[in-house]
Amino acid sequence: MLAEKKLDFEPQIEKTWERRPGFLALNPAGLLPVLVEDGGAALADVTAIVEYLEEISPETPLLPAEPLARAEVRRLVAWFCQKFHAEVTDHLVGEKVFRRLESGRNEPDSRRIRTGYAHIHQHLDYLGSLTERHGYLAGGLFTLADIAAAAQISAVDYVGDVPWDAHAPAKDWYARVKSRPSFRVLLADHLPGLPPPRHYADPDF
Amino acid sequence: MLAEKKLDFEPQIEKTWERRPGFLALNPAGLLPVLVEDGGAALADVTAIVEYLEEISPETPLLPAEPLARAEVRRLVAWFCQKFHAEVTDHLVGEKVFRRLESGRNEPDSRRIRTGYAHIHQHLDYLGSLTERHGYLAGGLFTLADIAAAAQISAVDYVGDVPWDAHAPAKDWYARVKSRPSFRVLLADHLPGLPPPRHYADPDF
Structure with missing residues (x-):
């Protein structure tokens, strides 16, 4: 989705089953995906992230209009x-x-x-x-x-x-x-x- | 959500475990909720329904603006x-x-x-x-x-x-x-x- 919208990003590997404290601080649910914005804001949950990207980057729509x-x-x-x-x-x-x-x-x-x-x-x-x-x-x-x-x-x-x-x-x-x-x-x-x-x-x- | 938005609706009971063919025609996944619009369009999946209601009825927002x-x-x-x-x-x-x-x-x-x-x-x-x-x-x-x-x-x-x-x-x-x-x-x-x-x-x- 990020690439379709031509948004720069850097993928990171996270072994969720290791339950790393630094990762749980980003998402207490302990699940992927998590998106960390340049300003430091961490977004968790796939629906939340996907709808957010669609809202902030509507120029390349990945949802229809109607x-x-x-x-x-x-x-x-x-x-x-x-x-x-x-x-x-x-x-x-x-x-x-x-x-x-x-x-x-x-x-x-x-x-x-x-x-x-x-x-x-x-x-x-x-x-x-x-x-x-x-x-x-x-x-x-x-x-x-x-x-x-x-x-x-x-x-x-x-x-x-x-x-x-x-x-x-x-x-x-x-x-x-x-x-x-x-x-x-x-x-x-x-x-x-x-x-x-x-x-x-x-x-x- | 419908009541918060003051949208008229008529709740129906559906025993999903009975897998009624008429219900599976509305949602092949066999799950609730399903929303049937007055025109007959059937919407399935809770996220799809909730985002739809927020889009068609923005006057009483149930999501913040930012x-x-x-x-x-x-x-x-x-x-x-x-x-x-x-x-x-x-x-x-x-x-x-x-x-x-x-x-x-x-x-x-x-x-x-x-x-x-x-x-x-x-x-x-x-x-x-x-x-x-x-x-x-x-x-x-x-x-x-x-x-x-x-x-x-x-x-x-x-x-x-x-x-x-x-x-x-x-x-x-x-x-x-x-x-x-x-x-x-x-x-x-x-x-x-x-x-x-x-x-x-x-x-x-």
């Missing part, structure tokens, strides 16, 4: 950040990445992984049905809904678990997202010791 | 809707009300109830520390943060589990909320077969 259309984008943001996350990302990325990072253990729970695989197809069908006609989730405009969906899907793609071949319309949408300059920077980001599959950063995957 | 202050209110909304809900409401109201409604079973899990009791004190302290000086959570203005906090706390108070006597500043804040005309209507609402404690609807509790 209230009902804005509500539909926000519904889709919740769909991907909450429902897709709970049904897919939390199972697959949770087991394959976060379990290892947080505890050093490395035996994924195969039942949870199967649950993630079982749910991803209906989500990719839904995404494809929404993006097929006009290109992006809420129509022709690239919005916060596309960012939310791409954030979840890129995390699952990093562990190689997106069944692209069975979901051509969703794949076409993701190729469009991947070709945006804002997104290419994210795709260059790697976890030490856990490289992504070869197609991960390739826009022509 | 972007950083708006972000702080939205952070507090997330605190109560997510963190308080996960640590307190879901344990206490989940066990004492929803378990019975959804499954007809009536044996609360005492371990989950103890977890809810263990967490509520720090939340009431936090709420009291924020409201003590200026009256409401974000200062002198009654905002969405107060609505979010009161929604969680009134549900826990309905099952008699708010330790008011140990938290005078939080109690003072809740007395202010209870005396608002918008809130008195909510307090008259009862679950069949599960009456609230006597103090529940009393502003001088």
Whole structure:
């Protein structure tokens, strides 16, 4: 979102599970994302940060203008950040990445992984049905809904678990997202010791 | 929020766990709240609905004007809707009300109830520390943060589990909320077969 709006920023790594006191002072909930402004003000909570950036930087809108259309984008943001996350990302990325990072253990729970695989197809069908006609989730405009969906899907793609071949319309949408300059920077980001599959950063995957 | 903004509405009961097809057509996520506009448009997701109402009805603002202050209110909304809900409401109201409604079973899990009791004190302290000086959570203005906090706390108070006597500043804040005309209507609402404690609807509790 910051890159789409051409706002300068410096990303920082925060291992939230270490519950660093300096980080808890910025956000007592102990969660990411947190945005620290140049003046020192710390903003916490993803909705608070996203709505703030949209308010202070309206020149490159990531929400449509009309209230009902804005509500539909926000519904889709919740769909991907909450429902897709709970049904897919939390199972697959949770087991394959976060379990290892947080505890050093490395035996994924195969039942949870199967649950993630079982749910991803209906989500990719839904995404494809929404993006097929006009290109992006809420129509022709690239919005916060596309960012939310791409954030979840890129995390699952990093562990190689997106069944692209069975979901051509969703794949076409993701190729469009991947070709945006804002997104290419994210795709260059790697976890030490856990490289992504070869197609991960390739826009022509 | 609708009553604060003096917008006419007709509440409907929806037993989401029955997954009624007509309801899933309004919100495929199967969750409440859903708002159906007079023209028939259905809005789903609490953030989408709340931001929509604030946009179409700005005359009675429930968010402050300044972007950083708006972000702080939205952070507090997330605190109560997510963190308080996960640590307190879901344990206490989940066990004492929803378990019975959804499954007809009536044996609360005492371990989950103890977890809810263990967490509520720090939340009431936090709420009291924020409201003590200026009256409401974000200062002198009654905002969405107060609505979010009161929604969680009134549900826990309905099952008699708010330790008011140990938290005078939080109690003072809740007395202010209870005396608002918008809130008195909510307090008259009862679950069949599960009456609230006597103090529940009393502003001088």
